[in-house]
Amino acid sequence: MADHFAVMDVGSNAIRWQVAAVDHPKHYRILDQVREPVRLGLDVFRTGKLNPRTVDAALEVFTDFKAAADRHRVKAMRAVGTAAMREASDSRRLVRRAKAIGVPLEVLSEKDEARLISLGIMSGLRFHLPLGLFLDIGGGSVELSVADSANTYCLFSLPLGAVRLTEEYLRADPPQRKQIKNLRRYVRESLEPIARRIQKEKFTMAFGSGGTITALAETDTRTAGEGKPGSLIVLRRQRLKALLDLLISRPIAERVEMISGDPKRADIIIAGGLVLYQAMSEIGLNYLFVSKRGLRDGLMVDLLRRQYAESGPWHADADRAESLEQVCQKYSNDAAHSQHVSQLALNMFYQLQAAHKLPERYASILHAAAMLHDIGLFISHPKHHKHSYYLIKSAGMKSFNKLDLDLVANIARYHRKAHPSQKHLGFSQLSPANQDVVRKLSALLRVADALDFKREQRVESVSCALDKSKTLTIAASSSFNLDEEIEWAARKGKLIEEVFNVGLSIKKAKLARS
Template sequence: MKESVSRIPLTIAAPPRLAAIDIGTNSFRCIVVEVDPQEGFRILDDEKAQVRLGEGLNNSGIISPEAQQRAIEALQRMCKIISGLGAQMVEVVATSAVRKANNRDQFIRAVKDATGLEIKVIDGDVEADLATLSVHHNFAMEKQRFAVADIGGGSVEIVIASGRHTETVTSLELGAVFLTEKFIHSNPPSEEELKQLRKYIRKSLKQAGIGDGLPVSCLVGSGGTMTNIGSMVMAMRGEDYESVHRYEVLHSEVVHLLAMLTRKNQKERQSITGLSPERADIIIAGMVLTDELMRRSKTNLLRINAKGIREGLILQSLQKRGLLPVTRQPRDWRKSVIDFARSCRFDEQHSEQVCRLACQIFDTIAPLSGLGKRERELLEAAALLHDIGYFISYHQHHKHSYHLIRHANLFGFTPREREIIANLARYHRKAKPKKSHSNFCVLSEEDRLLVRQLGAVLRLADGLDRRRNRQISDLDCQLDKTSLSLTLSGNSDLSVEAYGAETKGDLFSDVFGYRIKVKTVTVQ
């Protein structure tokens, strides 16, 4: 008789979970993450509470009992979220309001008694470091001189950097709540109030040396003021992207938006699409500061970082615990794309083949079509990701690919570029782009043309690997006045690949006006 063998179930340790709370002058933010070996972490929850901790602080010098009670209620709620998600470690930092309050010690004790949270009060330089850490995690800044501005309710932290080298760090008492309470008392604000507000900001920035030296390529902005600017501009443009994170705004758009806002009273501002109603009273001060920062730093481009200090705190915590390297290699858009594709279990060999063939076709037609390096990168990303919809289902997988890409966190791409990549994947098969398609009609005229051009190339390249087994070893592309001639080389019969090119070259002929001619060559 066989002896019974007891089996011990194999248990796999769950990835660590961390939480970070940023106690700001205007709002509190709580983020809960799970450690992820590819991205460093993935967000499980991101809670925001509009507390107005610094309300009246400039006049009284203390955190009011009412503000303290709102703070405790918000933090108790956040603690329940953290506990429910099983986060093992919690980092809590407080910034300008707690830093300057005469009753800060009493406030910290009250919070600990009510919630058990240990608050660490950080200075402006540490805030700036955390904001910059988040910038490097989300933007490719290695080869440029840039500025970072994190606008809070009580202060603004400003960093000037060249790649990974920080040149200057400045913390100024120019937060949106502070400036509003100090200068804006009319509704809408009077011309004299706006004049004094701008004069004060200009003087403060000049005395701090902001804008001295060479111009910067862009201003990377974080905080509620910046994300609301991004949302309002997105609405003004008629765009509807999944997030304002990495969204790009022109200085002229900030100026025009600000001029419109200053003519409206608070109730009217609350109805503006993209502006959080609870920020309607302080947005003008924050936007005047943004305008002056862009003028002083001599840049025309604002890039929105929707993460900011709380993400920097998570990154710092991961590094401190050895869960993330302290010195990381510069992030790369291609690695981010491939990591995401692998998480969707894509057919790597087929996708790489389509990418290679698409780039060869692109290089042939680009000089005559006004397409450049960035368009080539968008095509590469789409070629690598075009079939990830298989992860959900074969049927309609091109549409599944669109939705997966649209909501992906692809490093190095703006929301607009991610939308273009998603559309390219959407049209690699089946129907050609039509204005009746909801995903296509919302694009600008310029982007619709780009989707048709790059989509035509991707569609043709996908047809060239119809059997998905990389039969084409070499592709020769020749362009004349009327046609694109493709010579396919391989060590076996390529009739299926030739047929795939001929049937999927329809959009290419529509867009570029070239007939597709295919010839095959068998090589031994």
């Protein structure tokens, strides 16, 4: 029989709780979760005391949480308060009233809040994150940390929450130009020293979380007509700026209609957005990934680790997986190029089976890698091969098991730039046999991609021949001049020479006479 657990995040803008079941170690199922927009931070950051009306509303949520915990017969529960409760002089009274209901409420330290937020976000990733930057904007504070699954290298908590800054700086509707200017200056001065410290860490990805960031990202996605957002949304700094300019010019009544999610966030979204934009600017982020996970999820994972004396990774059961076609449609901006690269790569795969000696089932792996090799362009061109790797791993495609998905992601990752290397964590974690598969198939993909680097589908087909002198000749059929394609393919063909221990000759096939 499954064990049940419950956690609650008593935030400055909203209270979130969750009940989950553990059927087997390392995985849990979410049975029930609720978000209630109880603005516990209302007036706290000005008066230093909790507002009696919001306290009453919070106690109602606590009662509902305890009832759900009892209904599911939870084995353990944990409830924590954040910035509003840290600063309210009368928070101990709320702790006592929560205890009377049966809820063991505690006040979370700034450092523990930042740590648990990063833990919650990482619990939702389907790939190993070497080192990440985590940014969460709450109602009372902003948490920033640089961490991996084992260690936290730096963390900060700043009094830059959206509720706090709105009450202090943005009292007009819409906000006045001078108010915006003063707020920007205060945020910039607060973030500058922190940003300098964070920039010293070599993080590979940046993540944003919290209701304000999620609402901004989903509003941006909807406004851009990009359809329903996935589990990880990409928010770009320049698009955030344009969205903020629009929000700043509108009164609350119009912002309510514009933003995604809770309409009660319309009054604080400008302050939160300005903090996010300034943080991205100071740290030098052109984009970040927005996760719907956060403190509540980190609380659950932390509770389960304690209960099961297990420090390894815990994950909520995955959302419904997508198909290869759905992932292509979501991220690909050039389906014709991907399909053509797949065709050329498969041409080489079948003609060179005597050389690579891989079973035919790997053709589907190569096809998927070819179709997805450029989806990282959805994020940015620089390092897009690495972005492709992370997006593929995050997609969790239903047509592939975990190992096959690892192969697809690694092959796509090596379609350009560095060759496969033990220095790269994702590759080094594969078995020697699977590393061999990645080397061979990425070698073919690199040449296929190079032969269509202009994205004009000039090469109709390829013919491969390996002679006794161990020279592999790839002849490309086309009615166009292929000098540039051949030159580029020869450069990217170095991996073929290494992997198959051959010399490589790429040329244009002679056209048959009619």
